[in-house]
Amino acid sequence: MPLTGGTSFTSTLMMRDADDDGVPNVPPNPEIPIVDFEKEGLFNHDEPLFDDMFAGSFEEWAILNRSNSDHPFHIHVNPFLLTHINGKPLPVPEWRDTILVPAATGGNGNINDANFGSVTLRTWFDPRFTGSTVMHCHILTHEDVGMIQRLDIK
Numbered sequence: 001m002p003l004t005g006g007t008s009f010t011s012t013l014m015m016r017d018a019d020d021d022g023v024p025n026v027p028p029n030p031e032i033p034i035v036d037f038e039k040e041g042l043f044n045h046d047e048p049l050f051d052d053m054f055a056g057s058f059e060e061w062a063i064l065n066r067s068n069s070d071h072p073f074h075i076h077v078n079p080f081l082l083t084h085i086n087g088k089p090l091p092v093p094e095w096r097d098t099i100l101v102p103a104a105t106g107g108n109g110n111i112n113d114a115n116f117g118s119v120t121l122r123t124w125f126d127p128r129f130t131g132s133t134v135m136h137c138h139i140l141t142h143e144d145v146g147m148i149q150r151l152d153i154k
């Protein structure tokens with residue numbers, strides 16, 4: 001389902017930084033971000049995002065918005081410490097379970113020339129809670145068309 005003037009919901013990506021290979025798709029399409037990340041298939045509610053999320057561990061995630069709409073990111077179970085918005089550090093990091101990931105800006109109609117919106121957060125998987133949970137866009141019409149991702153914490 002295309003966003004207005006943008007890309008499909010399912011190509012709004014989230015990834016660990018180490019997964020960002022940055023190899024372009026072929027052929028390039030000005031309405032679809034150039035991506036070839038390990039986690040290109042994000043927003044799969046049937047499969048876990050990563051196979052190696054372990055209770056008791058800390059992780060830092062950058063969540064990139066490669067679309068022309070804001071998307072409120074919401075995660076269940078473990079809140080996170082929000083440290084950056086669009087790469088700018090917050091004066092004081094905030095504990096959240098929801099944060100608006102800003103839309104990409106600029107690009108003159110070519111999403112690949114846009115500056116992607118982003119938030120950076122640190123999370124700790126509380127060892128009291130293992131099993132499956134989800135993160136999703138809190139615009140429920142987006143969630144309902146697929147912006148929801150299963151997480152398995154072992």
Ligand SMILES: [Cu+2]
Nearest residue numbers: 071137139142
């Ligand atoms: Cu959304």
